[in-house]
Amino acid sequence: MGDPTTSAQQDKYVAVIDQEMVTDEVRDIALKYDPLNQTGQDEGFHLTDDGELHINDEVVIEEHKIVANKIPTDAIEIVQLPAERGELVHQFGDNGFRLYELPGPSEGRVVGLLGPNGVGKSTALGILSRSLKPNLGDAAADPGWDTIVREFRGTAVQTYLERLRDGTVRTAYKPQRIDRIHDQYDGTVGDLLGDRDERGVGDALLERLDLTALTDRRVDDVSGGELQRVAVAATLVADADTYLIDEPSSYLDVDQRLTVAQTIQEFTGDSVALVVDHDLITLDVVADSVHVVYGEPAGFGVVSRPLSTRRGINQFLDGYLRDENVRIREQAIDFLQDSTRPADRGTDAFEFPTLKTSFESFSLRVEPGTLRDGEVLGILGRNGLGKTTFAKLLAGVLTPDEGEIGTDVRVSYKPQYLQPAFEGTVEELFASALDVSSRTVETDLRQSFDLDSLSERTVADLSGGELQRVSIALALGRDAQLYLLDEPSAYLDAQQRTAFGATLRQFVTRENVYCFVIEHDLLLLDYVSDRAVVFEGDPGTRGIGRSPQPVHHGINRFLQTVGVTFRKDPTTGRPRANKPGSQKDREQKSANDYYVV
Structure with a gap:
């Protein structure tokens, strides 16, 4: 491998061609x-015998x-x-996505993978689970496992690849x-x-993860x-040598995220475990070490x-990355504690009265509150306390047993669960639902959410982050109040x-609209919210939504x-969970300061 600190010849270029977007004009x-x-x-772009646009990697230049x-x-x-940054592990087709290097599995340790969407974290998991065989960069080749192992001789991943070659790795994903x-x-x-419990730990996991009921x-x-x-439980009950866990924190509240992180640590024991997660709090608790995965989304990953x-x-x-002398992003991700908020609110207000509703085994009561225009109200609390039910009451999806929501307010609702039911492309979806020429769509949405890169993609084929x-x-593109x-x-x-937090703050302030955000990412909620509604009670049985209060008070409560x-964190300012029972944990609890950021 080359020295990453040497010479200007280090940088090289590759062409990423989306053949589905290649038209006669593009050719x-x-x-x-x-x-x-x-x-x-005549060595540059050319057409293959199949009529596809192609260029050989080795001739691509900056021009x-x-x-x-x-x-x-x-x-x-x-x-x-970056040239000679590592071994080219896998490439998807000619001019397709490339993955360089692999994370090093380690027995008895949880290895975290951290990086943006689209740079190969799931591809790496696929290779380590043996569901994807690496082709070493030649999309048309099928190298033997001995060849693959030889390419990684002397690296931390060599022994693991030898076990993959020999078929002695059992994985759970x-x-x-x-x-x-x-x-x-x-x-x-x-x-x-029960069907998957090969270790006899199913009952213990049900209790640990509060699933017995x-x-x-x-x-x-x-x-x-x-x-x-x-x-997570269905993965950990398997008798595996390697546990591959992709984004275990989504839809979990803070308490559940920490419990899941600790459970993964406890139940993977002496096995190999790799965890991909975007929630830094979860990764901080679950991982013994971290590989940063960087690159150009859908282009390459290292x-x-x-x-x-x-x-x-x-460093992410x-x-x-200091040790490798690699700049992976032009700017740092700053953990600002307060976003820019207008000094004066408008006079218009959205009011909701005391709301009550009940189902077969669950009851909800929400105390009254008021929003001024241009204000974001953050909603937080443990799962199972009625936060989504409250949103559905406000949206008119559900009707309360007591209390009445005004019907003269136009509402735009983004539900919790994403269901890609639309049959067509992203561009067709937006054209059918929005005024795509509006300032909001063109200025706030296309750039902030990189929609142009998704425009020709079929909605049903989008990943979780893309969807x-x-x-x-x-939701933000609809004409609503x-x-x-x-x-x-x-x-x-x-x-x-x-990017979402900054866009939402600008949008709500400029348009003078009302906004409710249900969120488990405390930092994001802190950043976007003016005030907070805290949900308390007994999960799955009884929920109480408290009247709006200052956001820091709400998070602390x-x-x-x-x-x-x-x-x-003294270096980045990001919030880090204290270890339960640690001196810092005891000091903050004694002072009733649960959120010192």
């Missing part, structure tokens, strides 16, 4: 303006950006790639998109775990947070060397959450109910 531009073709070398810039779509991207479990299993929670409930009938815990968890997270946020971006943009966003950060990476304290 003509690429062939005509290619700088190599113009010099008569090929001229071609990409002349094309009105994202059909061609010229990506600057928890997928990112837990909502798809409904399509794969229609029995009860107890049956699901759900054993007779059908998988189709459990909520998102419950389904996430069921998916897996860094292992770092201690704290150093890895902080800073955007600079979340589309769902948020759809009241916007309800239920768990908008699920599946978004750290950078996307920051919520953390009191779950017994978790947070401190500020």
